[in-house]
Amino acid sequence: MARxxxxxxxxxYEEEAEPRLLLVHLLRDRLGKTGTPIGCDTGNCGACTVMIDGRSAKSCSVLAVQADGSDIVTVEGLATGGEWHPMQRAFHEEHALQCGYCTPGMIMAAIDLLKDDPDPSDEAIRAGLEGNLCRCTGYCNIVRAVRRAAQTMSDSGREVTA
Ligand code: FES
Ligand code: FES
Structure with a gap:
């Protein structure tokens, strides 16, 4: 066990972690962060995406011990002062989800995308989110939501953070 x-x-949080413990299991099973779902457990679907030190990462592909000392943000930590993050609001306003299973990871990946490209084209959005799978929406409304969030953050001068 490692501390x-x-x-x-x-x-x-200070935790004891077996070397084989995945970060997503630490988040969900130990810390109660069940807003981060597990889709595939093999790094393919992106449902488990969180921010680690400001960049998105698939938390089923990271060992908990590798995350030692990190600052992690899950979808549950995005809202501030009772206000949704602009990306969360945009997903709501553009109806960018159906079952919602992919949504936490999709939102985290989309925020990371805007950090590198605050005004992405539709093609850039699709390319930037290619590691996140959605089997419900057909992606069109997700692309619209990311565009809307980019516009909202640009208009308000809000730095892209998570
Ligand atoms: S659960 Fe992590 S990528 Fe699918
Ligand atoms: S909304 Fe169902 S998987 Fe994306």
């Missing part, structure tokens, strides 16, 4: 310290959604 690790992580910050998750602004709270510091």
């Amino acid at each position: 690790i310290t992580v910050i998750v959604d602004g709270v510091t």
Whole structure:
């Protein structure tokens, strides 16, 4: 067992972790962060995507011990002061989900995309989200939501953060 310290959604946790423990299992099973779902457990679907030190990562592909010392943000930590993150609001307003299973990971990946490209084309959005699978929506409304969030953040001068 290794002793690790992580910050998750602004709270510091000290945990004992077996070397084989995946970050997504630490988040869900130990810390109760069940807003981060598991889709495939093999790095393919993107449902488990979180931010680690400001960049998106598939938390089923990261060992908990590798995350030692990291600042992690899950979808549960995006809202501030009772206000949704602009990306969350855009997904709601553009009806960018049906079952919602992919949505937490899709939102985290979309925020990361805007960090590199604050005004992406539709093609860039589709390319940037290719590691996140949605089997319900056909992606059109997801692309619209990311475009809307980019516009909202640009109009408000809000830095793209998560
Ligand atoms: S559950 Fe992690 S990529 Fe599918
Ligand atoms: S909304 Fe169902 S998988 Fe994307």
